[in-house]
Amino acid sequence: MTKDTEPANIDDLISDFSRFYILTILYEGPAHGYSIISQFKKRVKKEISPSLVYPFLQKLEEKGLVTHTEKPVGEKEKKIFELTAEGRELCTGLFKRFATLVAIAIEPSLYVCAHCGCKVYEGGYREVIDDKETAFCCMHCARSYKEVKKLAKQAK
Numbered sequence: 437m438t439k440d441t442e443p444a445n446i447d448d449l450i451s452d453f454s455r456f457y458i459l460t461i462l463y464e465g466p467a468h469g470y471s472i473i474s475q476f477k478k479r480v481k482k483e484i485s486p487s488l489v490y491p492f493l494q495k496l497e498e499k500g501l502v503t504h505t506e507k508p509v510g511e512k513e514k515k516i517f518e519l520t521a522e523g524r525e526l527c528t529g530l531f532k533r534f535a536t537l538v539a540i541a542i543e544p545s546l547y548v549c550a551h552c553g554c555k556v557y558e559g560g561y562r563e564v565i566d567d568k569e570t571a572f573c574c575m576h577c578a579r580s581y582k583e584v585k586k587l588a589k590q591a592k
């Protein structure tokens with residue numbers, strides 16, 4: 437968690453996962469503070485403190501990224517928060533950047549099975565064939581690959 441100083445820019449403001457996730461909830465549609473907290477808990481399986489949620493919403497509002505309307509619920513007034521057009525734009529940019537980061541993070545471990553062509557994210561099976569390390573999704577694909585190769589050689 438970051439210190440409580442005034443954030444220098446939007447990157448500092450959204451410097452942790454919880455805040456980022458609050459934005460994804462708002463991106464789906466208007467929500468009041470309590471529903472942000474309960475949605476967060478349901479999806480992330482982790483508690484989020486109202487003392488993080490409300491000041492963050494307030495900061496977003498000060499920056500013109502979020503707006504709120506008050507709706508009477510019983511005796512009380514409830515604030516419904518909503519992203520402004522500018523806020524949505526910011527989110528789209530953030531999500532794109534995040535997607536790129538994720539892609540970079542998983543790319544090195546991603547390979548394609550030499551036999552069936554399926555994408556393998558982790559595990560899989562490797563075997564040295566003709567002095568070359570070849571990657572497969574499973575042993576069976578490796579065996580089929582070798583058989584096909586042998587048949588191809590015989591056909592020559």
Ligand SMILES: [Zn+2]
Nearest residue numbers: 549552573577
């Ligand atoms: Zn395969």
